Amino acid sequence: MRFGIAGWPALAFLGGTLLAHSHDSENQEPVLPAPETEPDIAPEPQPVPAPPPVAKETPTIPSAASVPIGPPVPAALVDHARRLAADHQARTGARIDTDTLRARLGVPLHLADAIAAQLT
Numbered sequence: 001m002r003f004g005i006a007g008w009p010a011l012a013f014l015g016g017t018l019l020a021h022s023h024d025s026e027n028q029e030p031v032l033p034a035p036e037t038e039p040d041i042a043p044e045p046q047p048v049p050a051p052p053p054v055a056k057e058t059p060t061i062p063s064a065a066s067v068p069i070g071p072p073v074p075a076a077l078v079d080h081a082r083r084l085a086a087d088h089q090a091r092t093g094a095r096i097d098t099d100t101l102r103a104r105l106g107v108p109l110h111l112a113d114a115i116a117a118q119l120t
Contacts (some may be wrong), residue, residue, distance in 0.1 A: 073114050079103060081115045 084104050088096040094106075096119075102112035 047048055071111060071114055073111065073118060077105070077107075078115060078118050081119060 028072055081101060084101065085096040088094075088100065088104075096116075098109075098112050098116045101116055101119075105112065105115070107115070
């Protein structure tokens with residue numbers, strides 16, 4: 001009984017294979033050629049209109065105070081950095097540098113640069 005149950009998928013595969021390969025190739029329907037059609041005629045390209053003239057204006061340069069430097073920094077993180085900077089200056093007498101600020105806050109360098117720019 002077990003061999004009959006275990007051998008059933010193999011017998012089914014063999015039978016399906018034999019059925020698939022037992023067709024007679026002489027009885028196939030002939031392949032008809034595709035009906036001939038007229039070749040498509042491409043439409044003539046339309047001229048592209050010229051862009052309107054651009055008025056030359058003097059570019060305005062925003063002031064350095066209004067340009068944000070680096071990624072946006074949460075206000076709570078800036079407040080914490082201010083406390084760390086004040087503590088560092090009280091202990092050492094020197095302003096905190098970016099590398100020390102980055103190490104104390106545990107943030108990436110580009111974020112530490114943005115925070116240091118807001119501290120000044």
